[in-house]
């Protein structure tokens with residue numbers, strides 16, 4: 001039998017069983033769309049995490065007060081955001097806090113390029129007639145260009161001579177007050193500051209420098225009446241040193257200064273590496289979770305596809321018997337159903353991909369990041385065609401292998 | 412091997428044997444195995460018009476299915492033109508059905524999604540004939556069974572008798588040497604039955620096709636050259652036409 005005639009026959013069969021064919025296609029569409037959507041969430045989340053990670057400088061070491069508790073709060077060093085403001089949110093006892101004295105002693109540790117002992121607090125920031133509670137961070141002007149995880153977009157950084165100058169995070173300008181704020185006055189806890197610089201977006205989606213206001217450290221000490229204890233220390237390792245080794249040296253020095261041992265250590269010290277391992281363990285768990293869901297949806301989708309093809313072939317058992325009784329070889333019967341199955345699978349796959357793009361937009365509207373890659377599209381199409389063909393092939397092989405009379409008897 | 416049964420010294424007076432059943436039994440499986448045919452042997456010669464009669468459940472369809480290579484015997488051997496079916500590959504048997512055998516089913520078995528012409532074309536398409544060639548041949552065959560004007564009708568738009576004539580046209584479209592019909596007039600009125608049988612007879616006479624018909628209809632059966640009567644899976648009688656009258660008395 002000529003291939004063109006086989007094709008015509010499969011098309012004829014699909015056309016005449018429109019509702020059935022569309023139901024089969026629908027089964028595949030749902031299977032493919034759910035597979036692609038779920039995997040795309042996993043991909044999207046991973047991308048999100050990656051872009052967050054890229055905002056963390058590899059040479060940044062962050063030291064915060066507190067023991068295990070601080071460890072569990074994780075990224076205390078995201079550029080000195082509210083996370084650094086541990087005191088107000090966690091109520092640690094002052095005895096466990098790091099003093100400016102201790103911070104100063106750390107400056108001489110080998111491999112330390114810059115050290116920024118920060119004082120931070122949430123404060124009411126007033127601009128024009130708007131009052132907003134923001135994280136205000138006192139930083140050392142000399143270290144700030146390096147200890148800040150984002151660069152200056154407009155204006156300048158803080159200088160040694162500044163007292164009532166402020167550098168604001170990108171979203172303070174664009175979201176919080178929504179105005180061009182360079183060279184304008186803002187008011188923090190009743191004290192007037194001039195905005196001398198605006199930072200670029202850091203990209204970090206966790207509350208980071210984007211939502212903070214940076215002022216000179218000395219001013220902040222006075223403003224928040226916090227002259228003894230630092231909120232956090234941001235250290236930049238010299239380029240020729242391994243930040244993790246520098247972090248070790250800092251920890252040893254700080255332990256001896258505070259008379260604590262490894263086990264009684266009452267501060268946390270984190271580097272890009274420790275942060276990354278924390279984050280990647282989270283994202284690994286997430287990936288496993290979403291992978292499992294994707295796996296389940298592959299199975300469910302596969303069963304949907306298989307079921308659709310199985311019924312389609314079973315329904316045509318009689319036709320298979322007829323074809324065979326008229327002298328069609330088994331290979332012709334198989335070809336007929338493989339063609340039919342792959343057309344159903346392919347159509348279902350294409351529509352499923354389209355549906356998953358819609359789903360992705362919908363997920364985005366609910367704030368779930370999702371990303372459909374070319375590989376995912378190919379996976380979806382390949383999956384639907386392969387599962388479709390296999391699940392069309394098996395019952396067709398069955399039906400083709402029985403004697404024509406048996407197949408003809410099927411009702 | 413099969414030569415022993417399949418080919419015999421040619422008898423000058425009689426046409427050659429084209430199909431032969433040797434000691435064929437068919438046992439249907441299931442919870443209670445059932446022996447539908449029990450040691451049946453038949454020779455069928457070229458150009459014969461044979462009718463197979465017997466009570467319901469006697470094994471007529473079973474026999475015809477074996478003759479049409481639509482099923483395989485549990486025991487015994489079926490030879491077509493001297494070749495044993497059991498020694499053939501599935502593909503060869505399929506080719507045999509396509510090239511040598513034509514089957515008319517009691518229940519028509521027309522493809523519901525194809526119109527009359529396409530149904531008749533189907534065996535030719537399976538054979539690999541070109542579309543043009545098929546179309547011309549199909550229309551000609553439909554004309555020969557008096558259905559030229561119903562070529563575009565789908566099975567659902569045909570009467571029972573018309574459907575059966577389409578089925579006959581389909582069965583002969585590849586010019587088989589053996590045509591098998593299982594109660595082709597089973598649920599048709601007398602007039603339609605007659606038309607069908609006349610069609611089959613004409614085929615047999617004009618083209619030298621061997622025609623084997625299973626029927627309940629005594630009058631119809633007696634039109635045949637040879638009547639094979641089946642009882643409980645065995646051949647009760649196998650009578651050539653010239654002897655028919657004697658047997659009936």
Ligand SMILES: Nc1ncnc2c1ncn2[C@@H]1O[C@H](COP(=O)(O)OP(=O)(O)OP(=O)(O)O)[C@@H](O)[C@H]1O
Pocket residue numbers: 439440441445446447465466467468469470471472473474
């Ligand atoms: N697939 C099957 N499985 C089990 N038993 C079967 C099967 N097909 C037929 N039989 C049995 O075999 C016997 C012969 O069946 P067959 O169809 O050959 O009868 P028949 O002579 O054609 O009858 P009818 O005139 O009613 O068509 C019957 O008793 C039937 O019940």
Ligand SMILES: [Mg+2]
Pocket residue numbers: 471472473593
């Ligand atoms: Mg029968």
